[in-house]
Amino acid sequence: MAVTAPAAPGTLGRLATVTPENLRRRYRRDRLMIGLLVVATTVVLVPLLIIVWYVVSNGISAVLTADFYTQDLGSPARALQGRPTGLGHTILGTMVVDGLALLIAVPIGVGAGIMLSEYPDHPLNPVLRILNDTLNGMPAILKGLLAFSLIVKPMGTFSGFSGAVALAFVMLPILARATEGVLRIIPWSIREAGLALGLPRWRVVLNTVLPAARVGVVTGILIAFARAAGEAAPLLFTSFGNNFFSSTPLRYLMGPVDTLPARLYSLAISPYKEWHAMGWGAGVILLVLVIVTFVGTRIVTRARHTTDL
């Protein structure tokens, strides 16, 4: 029909003409947009690089010593008298607390995300959403308080475990939202294809939808981890802090332990410049931890295109 109908004067004609003049104008506009994007990127990148540079230049001397990794902190006298001192116990404690927090938060948070996205009609769904939104809006210090009243009080002691729970509270809403978000953009047709094979709903979610969303879910885990790894507030009255290696492995869970963000804070506000240097060192380790996690996981998620059932 369109072929026989005469083109409305001015519409088809104008759209169809590409003169060298308006082509040049398009290219100019294109270059302008690219220029603006470069400027915007720079505005974001420069402060970031300044922070990294500042932390690294101040902390590099501390982290290049072996003692920094093998010794614990002890009293200020050690640093002042030049005796061996370090943050080995802090790094260890951070790994224990952050690792345990991930172990607790990932199954629950990803599970909640699956629930929110895949079972919208479940009666518990609205409850879960309110709970998640509440947790998401709650200040980190209150999450620490929550873990304090739930775990520290009943246990009667500060502990790495309670710190991990507090950090899990930080991770949970981030994980749930990220997971829900990525699952929602997986085409509905994939679910239908699975169900049409006579697979139960949960199988379809676990073996077809979730793998398709794998990269997004892993990214969500990373973001949650990076957020929680930098938090000091939830740890102040949960894992509390410790100047020494714990005497037994169990004590990292059941007794007070040191963590990098909390230690960074206490070193920074101390009156000793030797400790300030170690505080910068703690900052370097935190940065490296976050960057290594990001890069490492990116490589892992990119390397494997197919999954085994």
Place this chain on the structure above:
Amino acid sequence: MDPVTSPQTAPSTPKPQQAGQGEARATVAADAEPRLVTEGITVHYGNVVGVRDVSLTFRDKTVTALIGPSGCGKTTFLRSLNRMHDLTRGVKVSGRAVLDGTDIYANGVDPVTIRRRIGMVFQKPTPFPTMSIYDNVVAGLKLVGIRDRALLDEVAERSLRQAALWDEVKDRLKAPAAGISGGQQQRLSIARALAVEAEVLLMDEPTSSLDPQSTMRIEELIQELKDTVTIIIVTHNMQQAARVSDYTAFFYEGDLIEVSDTNRMFTNPKEQRTNDYITGRFG
């Protein structure tokens, strides 16, 4: 070769052919027992009616084509036959769909079991993007716990051959399914549906994204499958309906207008609207 009239036969069931009038396929169809019988299936999308009061009988090991203009309710009806509508909010299905004497919508009937018996091929290819070609084909078996390697290999090869895909992928079964062409993905989806050996196969315009060569192969496949499976196929292509089906049902604006033996449908339709559609006057 006596015509069998079953007591379950709905009023709209095509009448058995008179001797001499039909061809061989019509006679085969007349012999067959009803496999899936719908009684007054109505589907609502909120307040919109997708399909209205459809009663149809699908006989064992026959091919029934559903035809009609876009939006007349073919997909809607097809999806009601394996409870695919269960998953979409705001969709209400009423009426009965009786598979071997059991209403699939009755209380206590597990839709998962129903879908294992009534498989479905969709209009658009839907490979599982993260799985290999091989894992896609056997997904319906592997994911319910079948681990027998030899069995899975055998099923994978048979299903891929049936779907006319084997020769193209046999050297890269472990490659990601997302990496093959659209037409190949559609044949992969068909192979996947065949692998679980459903008794009834629902196909929603399965060849609309395929090239003529693959389309022909799929039509041949439908003929081969007829020995074991009951097939219900939605098609926009009148020639295809004529080529592959024993029965044809014509839908228009949510109503089942006419159902009959395919030969008669295309030579001597009862309804004016059917005639107008198949002669290309609308749609």
